[in-house]
Amino acid sequence: MLRKETNGEERRLNRDEEDEEEEENDRGHDAWERTYADERSWEALQEDESGLLRPIDNKTLYHAQYRRRLRTATAARIQKGLIRYLYIVIDLSRAATETDYKPNRMVVVARQVEAFIREFFDQNPLSQIGLLTLKDGVAHCLTELGGSPESHIKALMGKLVCSGDASLQNGLDLVHSLLNQIPSYGHREVLMLYSALSTCDPGDIMETIQKCKSSKIRCSVIGLSAELYICKYLCLETGGSYSVSLDEPHLKELVLEHAPPPPAIAEFAISNLIKMGFPQRAAEGVISICSCHKEAKVGGGYTCPRCKARVCELPTECCICGLTLVSSPHLARSYHHLFPITPFDDVAVSSDPHKVPKNCFGCQQSLLAPGKRLLFLLYVIMIRDE
């Protein structure tokens, strides 16, 4: 604290040596400290009418709306890949121990991946995720492709150790061999969270990239350090997206952008009729042996319509006969992507007091408060289908 104060005084007295002083200051401060020392985040706070503190977040709000509008405007009538088989590749090399994300990159990435997995299964109930790690120059498969979020999250949180180098080619090779086994109607995707600034490969990575491209795997990369040419080339060749995050909120935004289904390239997945079963929920008091845990359970399970085995949760594949079991709300969850809502138009608040209605139609919020820029229907839900 004392050092900072002295530095400040010196800066005020010696304006010629300003640049040098600032460099010294920055060397002493970590990135998070700089937001308080230089940017004065407390000045962004504002009081609202009841005296409660409220930060001015209009800019981020508008920016988020702008991005959303861009996405929905371009994605209105585009076919989306709804049945996705996604592998998340997490870089656990030495670079993941960097502390520019608090406490270190590995923990931040794990947190974001957990939130992403939950959001992914919420938006794409028929899809599956698998996890891979890059460590010591080798790629390991952490979990196989599966549809249950809890098993992936448990496996991820159990093994967070970093060491060695990251190898992009080994990761892509492993993903390629794993994704070759999935049915032809599924969309194959890879999401890499890459912290390292280099890759340690045993062979020619360009060949691997061409192999992935011909197997129609869509690779996207989110970098945590800086932009790498090889990642950019990979994403360009396979049709994915490459972005580099600036800080933790930005990383969260970038990761969650991959949760809704991406535009599908028609020849990447052969359209097919998939046989699925719609099980009924058993009555409350029925006792049966469930096929997933192999133990007797009371009530509340689902019966496979083909082989009558009991399963505990949906969506899943029946252990006995292999039939995919879903319920109609799971399919309805994806209609949101098939029939997206038309984006709302921004209406400027007109100066004529008679034209503006007194209350919002949707939520009865008063629209007459002066000086407020109000947004109609902030939470967007389809009101009518017609």
Place this chain on the structure above:
Amino acid sequence: MTIPTKKKMAPAASKLYADDVSLLMVLIDTNPFFWNSINTSLSFSKFISNVLAFLNSILLLNQLNQVVVIATGYNSCDYIFDSSALQNHNQKGESLLQKLEEFVDKDESLCRDDSVDGPGFSLLSGSLSMALCYIQKVFRSGPLHPRPRILCLHGSPDGPGQYVAIMNAIFSAQRSMVPIDSCIIGAQHSAFLQQASYITSGIYLKPQLLDGLFQYLTTVFATDLHSRSFLQLPKPVGVDFRAACFCHKNTIDMGYICSVCLSIFCKHHKKCSTCGSVFGQAQTQDSSTPDRKRKTSVDN
């Protein structure tokens, strides 16, 4: 069901006054075609008097409780009553009845068809959406707010055209952790509301004797969300999750799903009737394919 209940996705400012303060959104079905066709065990006026007594009992349970009433009409939906609005401190009952009458007149004037076969469908999707908008406004109003829930008093049959809108409303209620309770005052069960109550962990009830509606409402739907864990409330009985095939509208328990548009068919087809994709072959890079798809979507 593995649509996960996410504790982490709770609204940001969910600090409560106390555990038992609730905000109850009541959606009343005012579809005139339904009320004309119902058996005379419950007339609309008796129904309203039961509901008014129930609303009063909610407001008596805790002085911080709030009640908002939305009327679900045939052509439109509107707010009828808001207990937290300042001008309603006196004459609560009269203002509700007056606004209800105005709403029914306005709804009738918007009627486009002269005659309708059967009971017609009321706009449940519209009133659910308005209720959720109000609840979102309450969530953003500050750190202290009551726990909201929605109660649908519904009798009209399910309109198949509203399926997607209602499912969207159900999923957004699930994400905001708002239970949707349903009390069916009509003759048949409503599959949409059964699913709504099951997915959002609400209560679904079809009373056997509609004369005693007030008793059903106060014993089952009046308690706040915190106390529900201590009570034996009606359990969901046989929620039907089977889908209906797109070709014959029959309920099926095993079917074929198009991998592109998720349409459900009961038999193997060569081509999907919704999106036009031909099954079993890779789609070509033809420019006619996107046009055909767009045309098909517009036609639907």
